[in-house]
Amino acid sequence: MRPVTDVAVAVDAKQTYVAEFASSEKELGGPKWVRTLRQNAIARFESLGFPTQKHEEWKYTNLAPLLRAPFKPAILARPDGVVAEKLQPFTFGVLKTNQVVFVNGRYAPRLSYLRSLPEGVRIGSMAEMLRSEPRALEKHVARYASFEADSFVALNTAFFQDGAFVEIPKNTVVDEPIHLLFLSASRDLPIVAHPRNLILLGANSHATVIETYAGWAPDVTFTNAATEVVVGPAAVLEHYKVQRESERAFHFGTMTVDQERDSSVTAHSMSFGSSLSRNSVSTIFRGQGGSLTLNGIFMPRETQQHDNYTRIDHVAPSCTSVELYRGILDGRSRGVFNGNIYVRKDAQKTVARQTNKNLLLSKEAFVDSTPGLEILADDVKCNHASTIGQLDDNAVFYLRSRGIDEEAARNILTYAFVADVVNQVRVAPIRIKLDQLILSRLPKGAGLGETL
């Protein structure tokens, strides 16, 4: 039994957001179809309310800390003072990227730059696109990320003002990664932003997209992001999400990926920051022959909570999904992995593998792992596995017996726990950055230096 107060908190918070919408609807603006969309979304949100722990998909995450905080729309934040130098920690060393920066949900042209791009590639601000070419967006926005059953997507759809728009025409290869950098910065006022992103890959195109969500301690911010991705026939997408928000921030991110036939997607989600985060990835195979690698690392420590939700929908036959999630939990942190794979009736020759492994570094850390497979086809290869464990004392002793001190031995083994995921990152500077981020979260881990 959850205490009644949580329900009351959820209702209060819902009313606050609904009232906020009514008073800011004009300002939110947009073309008519967007205004209609917003109204539908807020109506849906009003009937859904915020999920409580009675909802199966939210069973292990108590939203009360998020709902109690009086977040104000990001537009009320004072000028942020974010200058280019402050972005340096969030970039990827020598990696040359197309960088598109958003501060508190709004496009920041002075911090953004594009490299020379193939003809027809469009990378920029959703708000600008809504002004200049609303028609081009109408057939995509909210067509993939449904708000029917998801309160956070509904809120995002009602309130979004800006975000990234990425369009790669067919037969086009973009070599240099596209880095979408979302910064939350508000020292004095808890603010909420709802970035909305649309990534469209035409047939037989190829791109690498990084979404970084970052902030600075001790800012209290709430990011409620939604990213819709369409990967056209035979297109190839490498996607990285790096969540490095302030450890007092709240991060809710939903990515939906539509894969057409023979497309290939590799998606990595890395959660490091925020006090409470929910990282949700939903993918669907619309055409046959698609492949998906869906990887995740989450590393909460102290009192952080990282909730991961994934959903892979095999609608079309002969598609392959391989999912690998690793959690490393320290302190009194909490983690959730909720993985759902659906293999529909016609999805014969599906291959679906799901693995979630969790490493608890302290006795107070806790993780809930719920792997799930629902199979309606009969000619498939599917499996799932989930483990929760501690560092192996025998392995620690083995390393120590060779002269490596105990702390280093534990760090090496902790790193090794996620190495198979990190090693799948094909872009070396991104891999090196991830190594650094992972090691920096271990006691004196930075001293381990080079890649293991």
Next chain:
Amino acid sequence: MLEIKGLHVKVAGKEILKGIDLSIQPGEVHAIMGPNGSGKTTLAQVLAGRVTYEVTGGTARFEGKDLLAMKPEDRAREGVFMAFQYPVEIPGVSNAYFLKAALNAIRKYRGQDEIDAMDFVTLVQDKAKLLGLDETFMKRGLNEGFSGGEKKKNEVFQMAVLEPKFCVLDETDSGLDIDALRLVANGINAMRSPKRAMLVVTHYQRLLDYVVPDVVHVLVDGKIVKSGDADLARNLEKHGYGWILEEAPRPAPARP
């Protein structure tokens, strides 16, 4: 080099070693033989510093220093090396990284600089050749998916790279085919030197055909019941442990 006196050890509350006395000088190779459950592995593990083994009495001094008071890593840095009977598999840590980390930890302890990357490669290649290990092995996860023989070779390979002063080899011969046994034995023999001592723990005589010990001790029920030269090992091979077991509990009844 190593002086063990009256060593008593409990494992999970049960006394396994019941008063071991052992003195090993530089340059010597000692073999410890004994039936299953006699305490051979316990002795090896205690010397390496496994905490689950509780020392309830006695001392072990290494070059005059109290070995039992040292952390496992400090024992290694002082020059003690144990080749594990069951080396651990650690996916995600390459053999190369692991070995370099170990070597540098030891060098640092001794006030030396970290090894130069090129020197490390050369060192590793030389030693790997000695044990018939191919180059891809350095990039693989530590013992990951290794066969029993490869794991044992890797132990001796690590020993060769780290160049300890005192080596404990715990059942290094078990599970080896004859070719692997020869390679491993060659690796061990290549390390024999007037400055280095070894304690070879084994159930069988096989390894001792290649690595001929200076002294053989027979361990029965937590005590060394007989010591002798290499011939003792051959006798044990021929006649089994039976005659020693009969002999052991009482002071020397006449043999039939």
